[in-house]
Amino acid sequence: RxxxxxxxxxxxxxxxxxxxxxxxxxxxxxxxxxxxxxxxxxxxxxxxxxxxxxxxxxxxxxxxxxxxxxxxxxxxxxxxxxxxxxxxxxxxxxxxxxxCQKQPAEVIDGKYLWASSTDHPSQSIENVVSANPKFWSSTGSEAAHSESCVISIVQPLTIVTSVSIKPYKASYQLGLPCYAPRSFRVSVGFTPEDFHWTSEPMVCVNEPRFQELKINPRVVHGGYVKLEFVGKHQIQRGDEKHYVAIERIRIMGIPVDGHESALNTSLVDFALSRGLNPGSLVGEKSVSSVAQNPKEARNEVLRALWQTSKRFNSRMRFERQLLKRIRGLIERGKYMTAGVLVVGCQLHNMSLRNTVASWVKERHKAADTKGQPGTESPVAYVIPFIKRNARLTHKESYFVGVIDCLHPNEGLITEYLEARIVRPSEELGDFYMQQKQYHKAGTMYQGSNVPDKVLDALIMMGDFSKVVNVATQLALLDKDIVTLVQRVTKMRCRDDAVYLANLLIEAGGVSRGTMKIVAENLGIANQNCPNWDPFDAIEDEACSVDLGPLSPV
Known part of the structure; x- marks a missing residue:
């Protein structure tokens, strides 16, 4: 200054x-x-x-x-x-x-579903929009071949924020292969044929977990989402063709609320210019007025969006408040009250029920509340379902296994399986394997069609005759026979592996070259003898070892 x-x-x-x-x-x-x-x-x-x-x-x-x-x-x-x-x-x-302050919700409605190919009618594209254990599978082709699918969302003007896919792990096949694409990209449009925006390809890993492609913070709106799966990772045993199999597709977004604001007006004008049919929102009676008065057509579209988004937001608000209340009950240890609330509100969304069951399971693993005053055991969550004979999801069935282990003499798991309350699942089989209840684990694996783990349960039980029967039914390849004997050596002992190899020879169908590799792995090969025979060597070794009682580990 x-x-x-x-x-x-x-x-x-x-x-x-x-x-x-x-x-x-x-x-x-x-x-x-x-x-x-x-x-x-x-x-x-x-x-x-x-x-x-x-x-x-x-x-x-x-x-x-x-x-x-x-x-x-x-x-x-x-x-x-x-x-x-x-x-x-x-x-x-x-x-x-x-x-960006609004919370995206799952916006798939599944009224329009299309896939470029389907391997079997039971593996249709409808399976990816629900939380059931089924999946969609493409037909077999070369590794570089691409597949695609189109899915409709809740309303023709929805801001899509992210798209996630969960590749399918084929538990019913040996080796538990996962059929993920090499990469995928997303397109968004207002009609099933025309897409105004396409993302860059996102590389996928061949693992059965959700893999998310984020579109946010860019505003991309439409009523149809197309997913293009580029390339295939996995070859299927038998036909030696590549496949893509998807267990679940999740599309998150924010429906346009229909308020007459500058942003919504801009979004509607862009949609009308890209071929959005107002008749799909406001009825065919208003289609004639579109050409005469575009401004009036835009206002009618906004009013229709207001009605549809109001219903959707009301349902989402109810689900969020319900989940918030259930989460609070679980955090306070009131598991039975949380289960009563889920059953009483008729929460039929399997995905949300699995989410609640995951919360209870996390609480169960975090702290064992057994014996503490004023708290309940986490397994009390499924008691309201059992009392109403409501069928449990795979994650909810886990707690029935916990109850069965707490009361092993009551035969609860057998009763619930016969009543179709409990679903046999791989997760429940894994729980019984940890508890060293191999017979029940084998029952769960067999019910959920997981042959690899059925063999593991039978090996741990020491029932090698059934191992041979299952291996014969599965028509194992030579390399699978070698792997199976190695698994017995690792899980039990060398003598049991020799005994299994001898049973496989007696069952027949195993080549001399395969048994030669097995004998070398077991350390009973004798290359100095010109007339050395792997079959005779394994039989002699099986007679010399003292197996003792073949009891479970």
Whole structure:
């Protein structure tokens, strides 16, 4: 600040005062607006309060249009819309800022489902939109062949935030192979034939877990989602062809609520320009008015979206409040009350029921509440289901196994299996294997068709005659015979492996070359003898070893 003497000099005209030019006047307007476009919205709001000149600059439509179209920088939480058709970009920017605060929900409705190929009618594309244990499988082809499917979502204008796939692990096949694609990409459109946006391919790992392709923070809206599976990992034994099998597809999104706002108006205008049929939303009686008055058609579409999103949001709100209340009961150890609430509210969504069962299981593993005053055992969660004879999901059946281990003499698992309350599952079989109840584990594996683990249960039981019978039914290849004998050596002992190899020779159907490899692995090969025969060597070794009683481990 100038001193009093300097002010006197300025007033007398003796000294010419140097005034600095403001930066928004010193730079060209386009350059300054480009610089401002890299600021966050909160920083722009603070800048426009500095002066009237900066307020006018920050109000520029060009600036806000660039912000709406630009992806957010690191750490900035907002969405962006490259294909905007709005005239009020400042309002759209604020709506995009609040849009990221909304919680996406699962938006598949499954009214339209299509797949490029299906291996068997029981393996149709309808299986991927529910939480049942079934799956969709393509037909066999070369490894580089692509497959695709199209799925409809809850309404023609839904902002898709992410798409996840869960490859299927074929437990009923030897080796438990997983049939994942090498990569997949997602397309979104307003009709099943025309898609206005396609993502970059996402590489998939060949594992049976959810793999997510995120679209957020970009605003991509539509009513149909197409998934293209590029390449195939796994070869199926027998026909030596490559397949893709998907257990579950999950599409998360935010339905357009239908409010007459700048963002929703822009989204509807873009959809109408891309071929969205308003008759699918407002009825065929209004189709004739579209060509005559596009503005009225847009308003009718917004009103229809308001009705559909209102019903959807009401259902989602109820489910969220219910899950929040159930989670609170589980955290407080009131498991039976949580089960009563799930049964009483008739929560038929198997995915949500599995989620609740996972919470109970986490609590059960985190802390054993048995014997503590004022708390319940986590297995009390399934008692309300059993009392109403409600069929349990795979994750809920786990707790029946826990109850059965606590009361082993009551035969609960047999009773519930006969009443079809409990579903035989691989997870329940794994639980019984940990408890060293191999017979029940084998029953679960056999009921859920997991031959690899059926063999493991029989090996641990020491029932090698049944191991040979199962191996004969499965028509094991030569390399599988070698692997099976190695598993017996690892899980039990070498003498038991020799005994199994002898039983396989007696059953027949095993080549001399295979048994030679088996004998070498067992350490009974004699290469110095020119007339050495692997069959005779294994039989002699089986006679010499003392097996003792073949009892479970």
């Amino acid at each position: 100038p001193s009093a003497m300097e002010k006197l000099r300025y007033a007398s005209g003796g000294v010419e005062r140097k005034v600095k030019t403001p930066i928004h006047k010193a730079l060209p307007p386009q350059v300054f607006l480009h610089m401002l476009s890299f600021l966050r919205i909160g920083e722009l709001l603070r800048m426009e309060r500095v002066s009237k000149a900066l307020h006018r600059v920050v109000q520029s439509k060009t600036l806000w249009e660039g912000i709406v179209r630009r992806p957010p920088k690191h750490g900035e939480r907002r969405m962006y819309l490259p294909d905007t058709r709005a005239s009020h970009h400042r309002e759209v920017a604020f709506e995009l800022l609040s849009l």
